[in-house]
Amino acid sequence: MSCTRELFQRHHLRCTKQRMAIYEALRDSHSHPTAEALFNMVKPNTDRLSLATVYNTLDALCEAGLVRKLPTTNGCCRFDADTSHHLHVRCLESGEIMDVPEELGSQLVDRLPAEVLAQIEKAMNVKIDRVQVQIMARTDTTR
Amino acid sequence: MSCTRELFQRHHLRCTKQRMAIYEALRDSHSHPTAEALFNMVKPNTDRLSLATVYNTLDALCEAGLVRKLPTTNGCCRFDADTSHHLHVRCLESGEIMDVPEELGSQLVDRLPAEVLAQIEKAMNVKIDRVQVQIMARTDTTR
DNA sequence: GTACGTGCAAAATGTTTGCATCATT
């Protein structure tokens, strides 16, 4: 669908076929891919594409707020085109990142008390951008 | 202090001077240093030390559960010798990681409802190891 | 037409590995 074009224009991003393909692949993916995984997903359907462009594009999209870089512990970045507040489960074995279903996640996030966040801002002299909750877990082998 | 030796022995870790120096520097640091920062902190007081040893040691300490690797978004790992439950503020500008004062952090973490966590375990078929709350923030320039 | 995006290859950065030597147990 072509509302990507309008979305890009609203954010003053040039609508190149590479950028659109990268963004749409990330948006439609549920796997929070790495830059390289994304490159491999998009490359077959795009006649000219280099990995450097994937990095440049992801950078531009982050800058524009359309994409988020997710924190990882293995030195290799993962990306998410869903910038709404939602929780992640990080598999300690594989490094894979999965979304927690909206209705469960919001039950956790909604109970974070705003006044405590305000106190943290005051105590640490920062402006909170957002709170990211990550659940570290292993695949359950007991069931 | 030398309880590091006993701590290591309890975890079946060899007590080399490099390992002890690295661990103690990390434990006494409040800056959640990168491997290289740690190397620079420890090197001057240790006659033989290489960066590879810092990586190997941090790996062994993580394995033993004495140290934790923190998630970051810039592909460069940071470490923490405080493995108790506590919150981090990540500076979006510098990548720096700061601890949230214990009494404030526990006000957030203690309100995470256990039954929701149990539901997440069931729904996603995982065993939760721990919940990590990261606050993304900027240095407050309005004050 | 101009400004910006792209591909490619090279460089920079962060981390891991192989191997001979050395230290701890």
Added chain:
DNA sequence: AATGATGCAAACATTTTGCACGTAC
């Protein structure tokens, strides 16, 4: 004495950069 840790340098993986060319506006 045996096992495992160390230093060093080389390999590796991920990300960034410089530059000539191409494309969107």
